[in-house]
Amino acid sequence: MDEAMDFFGVVKRQICNCSLGLNLSPDVEGILKMPMRELHMSIPVRMDDGSIRTFQGFRVQYNNARGPTKGGIRFHPDETINTIRGLAAIMTWKCALHDLPLGGAKGGVICNPKEFSEAELERLSRAYMQSICRFIGPDRDIPAPDVYTNPTVMAWMMDEYANVTGNTAFGVITGKPVSLGGSEGRHDATARGGWMAIREAAADLEMDLAGATVAVQGFGNAGYHAAFLGTAHYGAKIVAVSDSRGAISRPDGLDPEAVLAHKNETGSVIRFEGAETISNEELLELDVDILIPAALENAITMQNADRIRARIVAELANGPTTTEADEILYDHQIHIIPDFLCNGGGVIVSYFEMVQNFTMDHWPEAEVYRRLDEKITTAYRAVKDFSRTYAVPMRQAAYTIAVERVVKAMEYRGCV
Ligand code: NAD
Numbered sequence: 001m002d003e004a005m006d007f008f009g010v011v012k013r014q015i016c017n018c019s020l021g022l023n024l025s026p027d028v029e030g031i032l033k034m035p036m037r038e039l040h041m042s043i044p045v046r047m048d049d050g051s052i053r054t055f056q057g058f059r060v061q062y063n064n065a066r067g068p069t070k071g072g073i074r075f076h077p078d079e080t081i082n083t084i085r086g087l088a089a090i091m092t093w094k095c096a097l098h099d100l101p102l103g104g105a106k107g108g109v110i111c112n113p114k115e116f117s118e119a120e121l122e123r124l125s126r127a128y129m130q131s132i133c134r135f136i137g138p139d140r141d142i143p144a145p146d147v148y149t150n151p152t153v154m155a156w157m158m159d160e161y162a163n164v165t166g167n168t169a170f171g172v173i174t175g176k177p178v179s180l181g182g183s184e185g186r187h188d189a190t191a192r193g194g195w196m197a198i199r200e201a202a203a204d205l206e207m208d209l210a211g212a213t214v215a216v217q218g219f220g221n222a223g224y225h226a227a228f229l230g231t232a233h234y235g236a237k238i239v240a241v242s243d244s245r246g247a248i249s250r251p252d253g254l255d256p257e258a259v260l261a262h263k264n265e266t267g268s269v270i271r272f273e274g275a276e277t278i279s280n281e282e283l284l285e286l287d288v289d290i291l292i293p294a295a296l297e298n299a300i301t302m303q304n305a306d307r308i309r310a311r312i313v314a315e316l317a318n319g320p321t322t323t324e325a326d327e328i329l330y331d332h333q334i335h336i337i338p339d340f341l342c343n344g345g346g347v348i349v350s351y352f353e354m355v356q357n358f359t360m361d362h363w364p365e366a367e368v369y370r371r372l373d374e375k376i377t378t379a380y381r382a383v384k385d386f387s388r389t390y391a392v393p394m395r396q397a398a399y400t401i402a403v404e405r406v407v408k409a410m411e412y413r414g415c416v
Contacts, residue, residue, distance in 0.1 A: 007297050008086040013323050015089075018400040021390070028407060028416050035085055036069075037061040041131040043109065045124045048117050055124065059107040059132045061141050062088035065409035066096055068139050069105035070347060072146025072175075073128070073153075079108040083297065090318055091347070093402035094340035098379050100351045105141050107132065113148050125153045129160040136161075138171035138358070144350050145175040147220070147296070151187075155180050171357035174350035183353035185368035186346075191225030191294075192369070193345015194316045195234060196376040197337050198290060201312050204384065205335060210235035213288040215310070217280065218295030219243045219259070219269050222316045222343065226292050227256035236290070240283045241269055244295075247283040248275035284308065293320035300325045308334060315339040330393045338395040340402070341383055348375045 012033045024032070039059040044052050058081050061069040071091040074084075084106045092104025109128055113121055135141065145154055154176045162168045170181035178184060185192070202209050214236045216223045223241065230236040231253070238256060240249035245268040248254070254275060262272045270277050284291065284304055291310035293299045297319035300308060305325035313329060314337045315321065321329065321336070329336055352368055355361075386397035410416045 006082060007080075007319055008082045008089070010319065010323050011086040011089045014395065014399050015403060017396055018403055021392075021396075021400055022404055022407070024403075024407065025416075028410070031410070031416065032063070032403065032406070035060045035062045035088060036064060037135075038081070038085075039132060039135060040081070043124065043127045043131055045120065045127055047120055055109050055111045057107070057109040057128055057131060058084045059135065059141070059143075060084050060088040060105060061135075062104040062106075063092040063406060064103035064141075065406050065413060065415065066103055067101040068137075069103040069141040070095060070100075070144065070174075070350065071105035071107065072144045072346075073149050073157075074106075074108040074146045075111050075113045075124070075148040075153075076108065077110065077112040079110045084108050086297070087318055090340050092406060093399060094344050094347055095351075096402040096405040097340055097383070097398055098344045098348055098375050099405075100347065102142075102347075102351060105143070106146075107143055108146075121153070122156050125149075125156040126160040129157040130164060133161050133164045136172065137165075138169050138354070142171065142350075142354060143173050144347070145221070150221070151175055151177045151182060154182075169357075171354050174353040176353070181353070181357050183349055183356055183368060184363065184365040185372065186349045186353060187221070188225035188229065189349035189368075189372060190222045190316060190343050190346035191229050193348060193372055193376045194222070194226055194292070194314055194337075194342050195229050196345070196373050197342050197380050198312060198314050199234070200377060200380040200384070201314070201335055201337055205311065207289060207311065212236045212290055213239045214290045214292060215240040215249075215283050215286045215288045216292045216294055217242050217247075217283055217299055217320075218293070218317060219263060220294070222346075223292070223294035224256060224260055226294055226316055227254070227259070231256060239288060240278065240286055242280050242283050242295070243269050246270040247278045247280050248272050249278050249283065249286065250275040286310075290314060293317045295320070298322055300329070302328070305329055306332075308332070311335060312337065314342050316343045318343065326393070326395060336394055337380075338383075338398045341379055341394070341398050344379065345372055345376060348372055 305328035
């Protein structure tokens, strides 16, 4: 299979890359390269015109050695089981790297939510929850939002879980609206955590973030907030952004809030007044200080890696760089902040949400941000120190730390 198509293959190769240093036995490596459990389901949904459409859905629980599995739910037309497996594996390493007492999971439905009415979206969300609710729970597997799902979808799913099981368990799903057991700071946690990691990287490179030029691929939850926080908190200049329909650039800088208003009105960032329309490929190759891929996997491949000119690539998306592209960026001395280090803010604040749900508490925003900073900074420094000490790329360092923690838990539990 073509590397860009075989996302799970890419993730498995990363495990091999670090397993030599860890001296993993083939038996242990074999366990780490297979999901623990997969659910495949057909989900019939009545549409507004009275017809019934059947959608294909998945939930992959990858590894629960360190705790209940955790990971988002995607609604996307191009979803595949291969991608969900890879993303569930990444969630395992992400939770371990950030030292959360959680394993990894991911779910998805092959569908295009942009074609649905709100009522259809609600029926699909509830039907998906009905399919998985006997296999999940606050101490088993806890879903969250991901691409094309949001707090409203999480609220419907939480309600459906309560309807089916009789348990009004806030901790069964995270990324809920704040008035329904959601955490302060969850809405922009992925981007906020990403910028905390970028801040550390910039300090290492002696790069001044005030005035630094930034291109952001993807203008959804992660990408919009990355653009907004970049300008509002760090004084960076967002010179280009994109979505699935195309990209725009403005060397003097874009106002992310104005671009969002335009996107909400027209459905896309393209044709924003005062900006030049460019292709998504051109955005990735711009001569900027920081490139933030915040869309989907496989954005940087062998085809374009040679032309990436950013000094820092901060991977807010999961799996935006293929293994071969990764080597090229490393050779070009581009500082990569690997995905599960850079975008850990989302699951970290989701974990804080669970802790608040379990203790029936509600933390102020400042407390959430303080704890998030502590988690991200600790993980960044651990990865950077490992990378420097053993002269290995940041990604390999992150994998090695995370996989070792998962294997230790498997050993203590007597699984290996
Ligand atoms: P989202 O659905 O809110 O936004 C996705 C954006 O990407 C949309 O603007 C879409 O138009 C754009 N897009 C899709 N294909 C594109 C393409 N080919 N080129 C340019 N833009 C494209 O999703 P999100 O929640 O922001 O997630 C984005 C990435 O971040 C995913 O990889 C996701 O797994 C990862 N992530 C998200 C969270 C979170 O908390 N939301 C946490 C960790 C990681």
